[in-house]
Structure formats: structure tokens, C-alpha cells
Amino acid sequence: MTNEKVTMDEIVNLAKRRGFVYPGSDIYGGSANTWDYGPYGVLLKNNVKAAWWQDMVMKRMDIVGLDAAILMNPKVWEASGHLGNFTDPLVECKNCKSRFRQDKLESDICPSCGKNEWEEPRNFNLMFKTFAGPVEDTASTIYLRPETAQGMFVNFKNILDTTRVKLPFGIAQIGKSFRNEITPGNFTFRTREFEQFEMEYFCKSADEAKLKYDEWLKARRDWYLGLGIRKENLNFRVHEQDELAHYAVAACDVEYNFPFGWSELEGIANRGTYDLEAHEKASGQELRYFDDETKEKILPHVIEPAGGVDRATLAFLVDAYAQEEVSEGDVRTVLKFHPKLAPIKAAIFPLVKKEPLLGLAKDITDKLKQKFFVEYDESGTVGKRYRRQDEIGTPFCITVDFDGAESTPQTVTIRHRDSMEQERIEVEKLEEWLEDKIG
Secondary structure, three states: OOHHHOOHHHHHHHHHHOOOEEEOOHHHOOOOOOEEEOHHHHHHHHHHHHHHHHHHHHOOOOEEEOOOOOEOOHHHHHHHOHHHHOEEEEEEEOOOOOEEEHHHOOOOOOOOOOOOOEOOOEEEEOOOEEEOOOOOOHHHEEEEOOOOHHHHHHOHHHHHHHOOOOOOEEEEEEEEEEOOOOOOEOOOOEOOEEEEEEEEEEEOOHHHHHHHHHHHHHHHHHHHHHOOOOHHHEEEEEOOHHHOOOOOOEEEEEEEEEOOEEEEEEEEEEEEOHHHHHHHHHHOOOOOEEEOOOOEEEOOEEEEEEEEHHHHHHHHHHHHEEEEEEEOOEEEEEEOOOOOOOOOOEEEEEOOOOOOHHHHHHHHHHHHOOOOOEEEOOOOOHHHHHHHHHHHOOOEEEEEOHHHHOOOOOEEEEEEOOOOOEEEEEHHHHHHHHHHHHO
16 A cells, blocks of 8 residues: 555644644644644755755756845845736635635535625735834835845856856755745645745757756656655646746646655746846846847846645655565554665664663664764664654664674674665764765
């Protein structure tokens, strides 16, 4: 049995029980649609971010990193169009006062009370508004950023001035964004506080941008598949002309088949010259690239792969979930994460709580934890310890037994999570072996 039959309730229950995700402010009864990442959840999420950063920045010579401020000059959001265009259609039920996004309602019937009595729809701006400074007046109005992209556009000139980047090149960042969603839900999929990984790739011309757009579609597909997402659960949906955002020349949604249906993980857009042109006009600063070959100033076209870290983390969690019958009546729950994403890379067990097993197991733990997140567990039978590690997705369990501890050279037994097969490895070769398997 695989995750084809998994429900969101099963995912949510496992996530809390095993320390991946907790309800926000849990001891106070929670706070609607807020979630806290627990000890294993934060490791999983950090591994997703690290895998993205490694693929998008570390392995490439044409992309640089950035960490822009969350609070930006309000003029940024005027120039970008967010103040005027970043809205959802809001409707309110006259009977129960519940509010919904009009475009997400499946019928004219209120999902909360069953009535068909609505106020007139109105546009609702999704940006969180707050005040900077001691006085709450209109002069001090400021917004929590609804996306990380604008930080890269407003730093375009700074990066040209301080680095040796040449077109085409990209600017990448990972950071928090905030949207006052009308109807958040589906666990960590849609929340008001979330994290994004975004990259703006600047091109010399419209023709080059078209080619790079196609290249980024393939690159992002390969990234998800390479980290274990099954091909049948991934879809690329091209936007029709009438659904393109106001800035987009072309766009495509990377969708995942969640238990609640196909939903967007990431958007890949050809933004044309819209953003740099808008900020150049609003700021009065020239945002052009000087081409040494043609001696011309170029307003670059931009390709943007922009994904949700929380959504990607949820997709990897759902895709990894499986229930398997080990023997008649014995079913194990296992998370088959790619080793790069697994929160814990290896667990070390002494077969029994006796020397020399305890000392060797602890020595192995102390050595491996210098490079990997590992766990030491001496509680319960080895079978129960395997099951605990299966449920958090640990790919390798290392058992220290008497035969291995007393042999020359010393050896341990490694049990593979997915196949449950075992092999013997010399203790001195463990670190190199794990590095090779994790990749």
C-alpha cells in the first residue's frame, strides 16, 4: 500500500505525533491556520531549502544569493502594482457572516450555513498593513511583503555595481512572505505566513527569455523528480492568455496531486520587462545593464521560478508516506524520503544495553554527528526502534552487536529503510559510506 490512499487527516496526525508540525499556539487552543515546525519538521524544511539553494545557487556560476528585508518602502508596492492589483474577490454571507473567495466557491450555496444570500462582492487586498514608528498615522503605513521577488528587483542595480555578473544571470533568495488570505486551509498548504524560494533570471532579450523560460521549466521538473516526487504526482499546467497575471508574458504552474487534489507548488513566469521598468519609472533610478559588446544599455527580461517552501515540504511529506504489510497482520508506516531530505540520516542502536556495545555505539554516534543529523536509541527492542525511525523517515539504522564489536576490524549491521535489507560495514568506513549514500 502506498500514499495513494493517504488522507490529509493521516498526514496531520502523523506530523503532530512524530514532531514534524504542531498547531500554532497549541496550549492556548491554537491560532487559526498557523503551524509550528517541530524538531523533525524544521530539519525536513531546512533540507528542502538547502537542496533548492544547492541546486539554484551553489552549483551554478550565473546565480547569486540575496536576503532582502521583509519591511520595504511602501513605494515599492505602488510601483509593483500590489497596492492596486493584489486583490481577491471577497463575498460575505448575509445569514452567517462567513467570508469566502468568490472564485473558490463551488456553487451559490454558503458552505457554512447552506443559504444563498450574499453581500455584493468586493475586492480585498491581501497585504498585511502595519505602522512603522510610534504614531499610527497614514504617513507611517508600511506592509509586510506579500512576496520576496520585489527585493531582488530593487537590488538589481546594487548587484550590478558590486559583483561581476553578466547577462544572463539570476538573483535567488529564500524568505518569509505574508498574505492576508480570505480562506487559508489544507494544513500548511495555504497559510497567512509562509516561506518562499524565488529566483529572478535576467535575460538580454525577449528571444533569450523565451528560451530560458523553457529551460527553467525542465530544470524545475528535474529538481522535484530528482528528490523523489513521483512523476505521476507532478503536473505542469500552462496558463491561458486570459488568466495571466498583469505582469506575465507566459506562465506555468507546477502542480502536485495532494490528497485534496491538484494544487500549485510553484509558478514559473516570463515577467518580461515589467518589474524593472516599473521600478525605474517610480524611483527615478536607471535599472539598465550596460552590454560591453554592443555598448548598449539593456532593460532585461525576467524569468521567475517562484515556489512555496511550505508547500514543497508538504508535498515531499505526502509523497514519502506509505503503509506496507511486513507480514500478515503487521503493517508499518514509513516515510520514504530521499536521503538528502530525511531529517535524521542514521540511527545508532546497541543491540542490548551492555558493554562493549554501549561504548562503541556512543563512539559511533559522537563521530557521525559531526557531519550528519543522527540519533542514538537504546530503548526497547530493535524492531520497535526500527519502526520509530521508519515513521520519521530515517534511511539507515546502524546496529552494534557482539559479533561486530569483538571482531577485527569492528563492524556494524546497517538496515535499509525502504528494502529492510541488512548489510555489514566496517566501523571505520561508516562516514564515507553514509556520504556516498546521502549524496
